Amino acid sequence: xxxxxxxxxxxxxxxxxGAGVIGLSCAWQAAKAxxxxxxxxxxxxxxxxxxxxxxxxxxxxAWPGEEALLELGAESLRRWPDFxxxxxxxxxxxxxxxxxxxxxxAAAAGDRAELDQLADxxxxxxRDVDRLSGRELRRLEPAIGPDVRGGLWVPGDLAVDNRTLLxxxxxxxxxxxxxxxxxxxxGFVGGEGAARxxxxxxxxxxxxxxxxxxxxxxxxxxxxxxxxxxxxxxxxILRLRHRAGALPPPRHTVRAAVDGxxxxxxxxxxxxxxxxxxxxxxxxxxxxxxxGVRDLLRDAQRVCPGLGEYALLESAAGLRPASPDNLxxxxxxxxxxxxxxxxxxxxxxxxxxxxxxxxxxxxFGVPVPGVxxxxxxxxxxxxxxxxxx
Numbered sequence: 001x002x003x004x005x006x007x008x009x010x011x012x013x014x015x016x017x018g019a020g021v022i023g024l025s026c027a028w029q030a031a032k033a034x035x036x037x038x039x040x041x042x043x044x045x046x047x048x049x050x051x052x053x054x055x056x057x058x059x060x061x062a063w064p065g066e067e068a069l070l071e072l073g074a075e076s077l078r079r080w081p082d083f084x085x086x087x088x089x090x091x092x093x094x095x096x097x098x099x100x101x102x103x104x105x106a107a108a109a110g111d112r113a114e115l116d117q118l119a120d121x122x123x124x125x126x127r128d129v130d131r132l133s134g135r136e137l138r139r140l141e142p143a144i145g146p147d148v149r150g151g152l153w154v155p156g157d158l159a160v161d162n163r164t165l166l167x168x169x170x171x172x173x174x175x176x177x178x179x180x181x182x183x184x185x186x187g188f189v190g191g192e193g194a195a196r197x198x199x200x201x202x203x204x205x206x207x208x209x210x211x212x213x214x215x216x217x218x219x220x221x222x223x224x225x226x227x228x229x230x231x232x233x234x235x236x237i238l239r240l241r242h243r244a245g246a247l248p249p250p251r252h253t254v255r256a257a258v259d260g261x262x263x264x265x266x267x268x269x270x271x272x273x274x275x276x277x278x279x280x281x282x283x284x285x286x287x288x289x290x291x292g293v294r295d296l297l298r299d300a301q302r303v304c305p306g307l308g309e310y311a312l313l314e315s316a317a318g319l320r321p322a323s324p325d326n327l328x329x330x331x332x333x334x335x336x337x338x339x340x341x342x343x344x345x346x347x348x349x350x351x352x353x354x355x356x357x358x359x360x361x362x363x364f365g366v367p368v369p370g371v372x373x374x375x376x377x378x379x380x381x382x383x384x385x386x387x388x389x
Contacts, residue, residue, distance in 0.1 A: 011035050012209035014363065015198050017185045017222065019044035021052075021162070021348050022341050023214035024169040025356040028090070030212075031176035033360055038206060039173070040181045040198055041215075045166040048216055049348060051237050051318035053266045053276045054096075054165070056080055056350045057157040059129065060104045060255050064121050068374035069327055073347060074127075075371045076354035080158060083353040087165075090172040096164030098267070102253040103132075103141055105151035107302050111257035112149050119152055129154050143250040145305040159253045159266050160349055181206060185215070187222055188338065195338040212339045212359060217284070217319040219342040223333065229380045230329065230343045232319035234280040236292040239314040240307065242271040247306030249273045258299040265300055273310070275300045279320075288315045320345050329377040330358050330368075339363075340377055 011034045016027045019041035031037045055061070058073025084095040106112040119129055130153040137151050138144050183200045188211055190196035195211035213219055217232035242249050250273070254265040266274045278292045293315055301307050323329060323343035328351060330341050339362055341355050358368040358375075 011363070013038070013207065014210050014212060015040060015206055015208040016212045016214055017041070017198060018214035018216060018219075018342075019180070020047050020049035020214070020216055021166065021169065021352050022216075022344060022355055023212070024166065024173055025352040026212055026214060026341060026359045027178045028087075028169060028173040028176055029356040029360050030363060031173065031178045032090075033363070035363065037173075037178045038181055038208070039178060040183065040185045040200065040206065042182055042184050042201075044180060044182070045170055048235075048318035048320050049162060049166055051235070051316045052162040052349055053237060053264055053274050054160045054162040054349050055102070055157070055253055055255075055264060055266060056159055057102055057154075057253070057255070058347075058350060059122060059127055059154050060102050060152070060157050061346070062118070062122060062125075062127075066326055067125065068371075069347070070125065072327070072354060072371045072374060073350050075369065076351045077156070077158065079353035079357070084160075087168055087172055090175060091168040093168055093171070094164070095168045096161030098159040098161070098253075098269075100159075100252045100267075101153070101155035102157035102159070102255060103137060103144075103151055103153055104255045105137060105144060105148045105257070105303060107147050107149065107256060107258045109149070110260060114257050115150065115152060141250050141252055141254065143247060143304045143306060144254070145303060147302050148256075157253070161268055162349060165349070185222055190337060195335070210337055210339060210363065212341060213333070214341045216342060216348075217321040219321065219340070223340070225333065225381070226329075226340075226342075228324075229377070230321050230323060231281075232284050233322040233345070234278075234282050234285060234317055235276060235320055235346075236278040236288050236296065236315065236317045237274055237276040238293065238296050238312060239316075240273045240275065240310040241313050242273070243309060243311050246309035249310075250304060254303060256299065256303045258302050261295065261299055263296060263299040263303065265304060272313070273307070284319060286317045286319060288317050292317075320348075324380065328355065328375045329380065330355055330372055330375040331377050332362065333377065
C-alpha cells in the first residue's frame with residue numbers, strides 16, 4: 001500500500017461479503033486506506049478459515065503445471081512477515097506466525113519417488129530444497145518415526161495459527177473502523193453490471209459504492225456468473241493435544257506422503273497439533289466421516305508414532321473454495337463496482353497478504369502486483385465462453 005493510500009481521507013463505501021481470512025484481510029487494509037468498510041457475514045471468522053491447517057507453504061505444495069500459483073504463493077509468502085508485524089501492531093497482539101519451517105517426508109518407496117519428482121521440479125524452477133535421508137530427518141525432527149524413508153527440508157515455508165490469526169484480524173479491523181452486519185447476503189443490485197448495494201436476508205438494502213465478493217465456496221450462490229468457476233471441496237481436520245508422558249509433538253510443520261495419500265501435521269504454540277489433508281467433492285456437505293478420521297490418524301501415526309498417546313480434541317470439516325485451475329479469482333467482475341476475491345482453494349491463509357494488496361490496488365485504480373495478473377477472473381470467463389460456443 002502506498003503512503004498516499006494510507007493517508008487518504010474517506011474514499012467511499014466498501015461492502016465485503018464474507019469474513020474469512022480473505023475478507024477480513026481485505027476489509028482491514030481497505031479501512032486503513034480510507035474506505036468506509038462494512039462486512040456482511042452471519043458467522044464471521046468461521047467456515048474454511050476456522051478449520052484450516054495454517055500452512056504457508058508455496059514450495060512444498062508446488063506441482064508441475066502450477067507454476068503461476070507457485071509464483072503467486074512465493075510473493076505472498078515474502079510479504080507475510082511484514083503483514084504479521086503490521087497486524088500485530090494494529091491489534092496489539094501477535095498474529096500467530098510460526099517460522100520453524102517445513103519438512104516433507106515419504107513413508108514408502110513410491111512416496112519417495114513422488115518427493116524426488118517434486119524436488120527435481122523445484123530445482124528446475126530455481127527453488128532448491130535440501131534432500132534428507134530418514135536418519136537426517138530424525139536428527140532434525142525427532143518426532144518422525146522409522147517408517148519414514150526420506151524427505152525434504154524447506155526452512156522458508158512457514159505456518160500460522162489460523163484461529164489466532166482470525167481473532168487478531170477481527171480486532172485490527174474493528175480498530176480500523178470496520179463495521180459488521182451479522183446477516184446473510186442474498187445478492188447485489190445495480191445497473192449495467194455495477195454493484196450499488198447488497199440485498200440482506202432481513203430485507204434491508206445495504207447501500208455501497210463497491211462490493212467485494214469474498215464468500216469462499218458460497219460465492220457462486222451469490223453471483224451466478226461464477227457457476228462452475230468456484231466449487232466447494234470438503235476437507236477434514238483433527239486437533240490433538242500433547243499429554244503428559246507422551247513424546248513431544250513435532251516442532252516443524254510436517255507434510256507427508258503415505259502410500260500415495262497426503263497428510264499434514266501443523267504444530268501449535270500450546271502443545272497442540274492439527275492434522276489434515278482429506279479432500280472430497282461432495283457439494284456443501286460438512287459432516288466429518290468415520291473414514292476421514294481413521295485415515296488421518298492412521299497416516300499421521302505412520303509418520304509420528306507417538307501421536308497415539310495424544311488427546312483428540314476436535315474433528316471438523318470445512319469447504320475449500322476451489323477453481324478449475326487452482327488459481328484464485330482476484331479482480332473485477334465486469335465493472336468497477338463489483339470485485340471478487342475467492343477460489344483460493346487450500347491457499348487462503350498463504351495468499352491473504354497478496355490478495356489484500358491486489359484488492360487495495362483495484363479500489364484505487366492502480367495496477368495490481370504483477371504476479372496477480374494470472375488470477376484475473378477474466379481468464380476463466382473467456383475459457384467458459386469458448387467452450388460454450
